Amino acid sequence: MNAHTEATDDRHATALVIGGTGGIGAAIADALRGPDAPARNVIATSRRGSDAVDICDEASVAALASRLKSLSGDLTLVIDATGFLHDETFTPEKTWRHIDPAHMAHAFAVNAIGPALLMKHLLPLLPAQGRSVFATLSARVGSIGDNRLGGWTSYRASKAALNQIVRTTAIELHRRKPDAICVALHPGTVATDLSAPFSTDGLDVRDPDTAAEDLLSVIKGLQPSDNGGFLDHNGAYIPW
Numbered sequence: 001m002n003a004h005t006e007a008t009d010d011r012h013a014t015a016l017v018i019g020g021t022g023g024i025g026a027a028i029a030d031a032l033r034g035p036d037a038p039a040r041n042v043i044a045t046s047r048r049g050s051d052a053v054d055i056c057d058e059a060s061v062a063a064l065a066s067r068l069k070s071l072s073g074d075l076t077l078v079i080d081a082t083g084f085l086h087d088e089t090f091t092p093e094k095t096w097r098h099i100d101p102a103h104m105a106h107a108f109a110v111n112a113i114g115p116a117l118l119m120k121h122l123l124p125l126l127p128a129q130g131r132s133v134f135a136t137l138s139a140r141v142g143s144i145g146d147n148r149l150g151g152w153t154s155y156r157a158s159k160a161a162l163n164q165i166v167r168t169t170a171i172e173l174h175r176r177k178p179d180a181i182c183v184a185l186h187p188g189t190v191a192t193d194l195s196a197p198f199s200t201d202g203l204d205v206r207d208p209d210t211a212a213e214d215l216l217s218v219i220k221g222l223q224p225s226d227n228g229g230f231l232d233h234n235g236a237y238i239p240w
């Protein structure tokens, strides 16, 4: 039995991965569907196709929730593996001189507001009783207490906002569904398109499959007392 099996042990439940086209999201979906995983319904969303989910478009998130409501079996695992650091237009800021309102707004839209919309529409679908997990991928650089280098203002600030959204939402979730767990997870530095331009020598860069195994192992070990937490891929708490 491999490390993540217990996190996926309910054979009639649904696991949902948002951002299934991403480096980490695809690896998580593969691991959940792997030969060692028990039979279960694994859904991985993308921004393409007729059932596209764009987390910045609330109507598409609401449509996803509607589709999930019609499935048999509980939604017991949601992993939000979406995120934005750079694209063809925006590069992480090296100085305050690079701050650009459009860049900052886009980072907040994808990294903070989008995940908040996922929580708004998907947390109500978690079972009222029994263990369930909503995990969103944050980043250690979103930690304010751990910030010693500066730079990357939009990414850091949007992930810090995400962490606050997780914490705030987790408190409400506990009142409604005491067995449910909502956390922010740092995957470590992982070899994906997101990290590629910044993966310099000396960094501990892990492959997506290893990162997925680590994250699923952390999810497996989460307790109700971890609700609202910010943890890394080893299950260690990160300062806010």
Ligand SMILES: NC(=O)c1ccc[n+]([C@@H]2O[C@H](COP(=O)([O-])OP(=O)(O)OC[C@H]3O[C@@H](n4cnc5c(N)ncnc54)[C@H](OP(=O)(O)O)[C@@H]3O)[C@@H](O)[C@H]2O)c1
Pocket (backbone or CB within 6 Å): 018, 019, 020, 021, 022, 023, 024, 025, 046, 047, 048, 053, 054, 055, 056, 081, 082, 083, 084, 085, 110, 114, 137, 138, 139, 140, 186, 187, 188, 189, 190, 191, 192, 193, 194, 195
């Ligand atoms: N890789 C790392 O070293 C590292 C380190 C720390 C934290 N993280 C975090 O881990 C998460 C996953 O990162 P990754 O490395 O796997 O990145 P990635 O390979 O670039 O994947 C990002 C995913 O987010 C999706 N996405 C972006 N905007 C979206 C939107 N508006 N609606 C729906 N999906 C959207 C992308 O979809 P498309 O394919 O359609 O673009 C893609 O599936 C991110 O939150 C990132 O901040 C990564």
